[in-house]
Amino acid sequence: MSARRHAAVLVIVAGALAAAAASAQRDVDAALLADIEAIKAIDNHAHVMRPVPDDRGFDALPLDALDPSPLPVGLRDDNPMFVRAWKALFGYRYDDASESHAQEAAAAKQRAMAERGAAYPAWVLDKLGIETMLANRIAMGPELTAPRFRWVPYADALIFPLDNGAAEAANRDYAAFYPAEEKLLQQYVAESRLSALPATLDEYCRAVVSATLERHKRGGAVAEKFEIAYLRWLDFGPAAGDAAAATYAKFVRGGRPPAAEYKTLQDYLFAYLAREAGRLGLAIHIHVADGGGGNYDQRGSDPLLLTWLFNEPSLRKTNFVIVHGGGAPGAKHAGSLLSKSNVYADFSSWSFTMSPRLQAAALRDWLSTYPEHVLFGTDATPVSDRINWEETGWVATTTARQALAIALSGMINDGEIDRARARDLARRALHDNARKLYGLGSDPGDQR
Template sequence: MAVGCGREPQLLSDIQQIQAIDDHAHPVCPPATVPGDRDFDALPVDNLEPESDPVLLRPSNPNLPLAWKALFNYAGSDMGKMKQAREAVRKAQGHQYSVWVLDQAHIESMLGNRVAFCDGIAPPSFLWVPYVDALLFPLNNANVAGDNSDRKVYVPLEDRLRQRYLKQLGMTQPPATLKEYLQRVVTPTLEAQQKGGAVAEKFEIAYLRKFDFGDPATADAEAVYTKWIGAAAPPQAEYKVLQDYLFRYIALECGRLGMAVHLHTMAGAGGYFDVAGVNPLLLEPVLNDPRMRKTKFVFVHGGWPYTREAGALLEKPNVYLDYSSQALSFAPATLAFTLREWLERNPEKVMYGTDAYPSSDLMGWEESLWMANKTAREALAMALEGMVRDHEVTREQALRLAHMVLHDNAKGLYGL
């Protein structure tokens, strides 16, 4: 019931109880299972030159001690003792630890964006989203980074991941022709990942190049591949033709295999990140390609700072978004403004997400999950409260929208 000035005190507590599907996060394997796990990201962002961290990602975030208290029942300021308390909970929960972490945030299942799953991070609580960028770069990649210091860190990681994919197929190097590369490497890798439980494929391509994918003819892509495979590094403009072709091929294959395409769409991380290159409007020719209407594209992180551009693209039947990561970098009121605009237009395309990530020794994926979940639900409640107050929706409709954003939209999209 509405009370006083129209606030809906019950809405937030109802929203906090909804069992959610987290559209995007990076769960870390329990140390007892995989010590020093690095598969939580194909391109971990912890070895870059210094950048100016957003305020809420710094250790001064007042929600961080609340997370320690809620998760590990530790309320002091001695970080040594906090880690002991965390270790004690990890030990007590054993192999159930990761699922226990989800329970603390009322998360029923999480799309785990990882190179591979492990004991403790597995279905049905965790659904796999592997990485596919490495397949866009089968040539000599010495020119890909240019003078971008962040990319100099990323490119060797992609080279290593592609070797890992080739090894899984019993190969040591890509075949001589593009046709063989597609038939013997790209498609089999996607098919194996889909059989392995993948519900989507993740592109972190925004870290490596702009979203300006053209639509080259097969013959042009073949010519680049044949000329440069196993040879010196191609000029960037020539390489782009092949990458563009492979991007569309993979997106089409994902549509055929029933996997969504996840795209990192947000500024950062990294002090050399190409912010202009991550504008989702650059993807419009791909989204409007009639062949792509069977492929579902998800703008992971909702496109910030291009949240309105991302929102405008939701009218396309093949576009969805989540607000993961924004729930870590913005306060509820700031995020509520963005959410409300999306919910007023295409609420069945908007999904909850956290981007839980092991940022530091003090802010592991568990703490970041707890904090993002808190903000994400508070922001959603604020957006919906405003819509109720302004008579856009009834309270019942607001609660229905909350269920859609937190759970039902993802359930439908991935056919869970």
């Protein structure tokens, strides 16, 4: 290439960059973005850590049990957004994340924890502009209390009471995860004051499933979480009670149930549990998106697989939340399911795999059709020695608000809504929809 041609290319590149920056500015209503950044949010989904050594209660299925597999770019230690997070959270002074500088960030984080003690997690929420965080954890702790934190325990274990060997043989990630579920079920059985699984399905449903949900409710839970797409497909369907009871009774003391019979039992238990959750005023959260791990079965987590469940008449009193909103591949399908009166979706975790502009396109679909069913979420989560829930939470809360501003600015520019309506929709998505769904209205903090 000649020098002259090279110069011409440079001019074109520089022009394109300037045009992109200008178009980004044009795309966002600056006053609206400022309003959106000031809204104290309710975070529908996060894995907050207790500020104590060796906290393992943050996830029933920690991904470090799996074969090594690449992280998405947005979650890697070298994502420059994490440098911005350190600046915003811990007064970090550098523009890079070199080893020695990153050690300073880690030391600043330790100092912040030591200074604030049990108040540290709530202090982080203040920095993230989050009023209330739904903490998806096996157990809470004295640092994670209402009204700033609300509990979302795990319920998957309850629908897998039999030998899971067939599923373990089918998928290496299933094989890594089922033992954790079996351990959690033993915990739930013991907490239900039983020494072994009951002999009949009726008794299991009453004395273990319902008893566990009631215990969770008394412990402050607002929802039950399923990570079931890490364990089987989401293709729930009708299940006859007598067939389910026969399978349970035959295999509860041992032996490997045939896959089709076990699925019927699982489907029966899921519907029973969801009905009970509705009775107790607990929402059902379902991970619906791509998942971590090298053997995740993407075919099994399309939101449309949940259509039977959402249409089942006996479950219409249960509120369901499509956590992660189907992710990038499933966002449109998730959006179509928001037409059900009892179905909601959050856009947690999108900031780790989708740019603000990609998020905005998907959000605009949702906000244009069923805006009362859209929930903000971060999926704040520990990732590595350097990057923990504070940093991922900051990136998510920052990027998601940009995405909302782009989506709503586009709707204003196209004459679909005015600015007052845009502010109203942002407030609903970031706060009011979740407050209504979980009945958080009595919190004094909600008046802000």
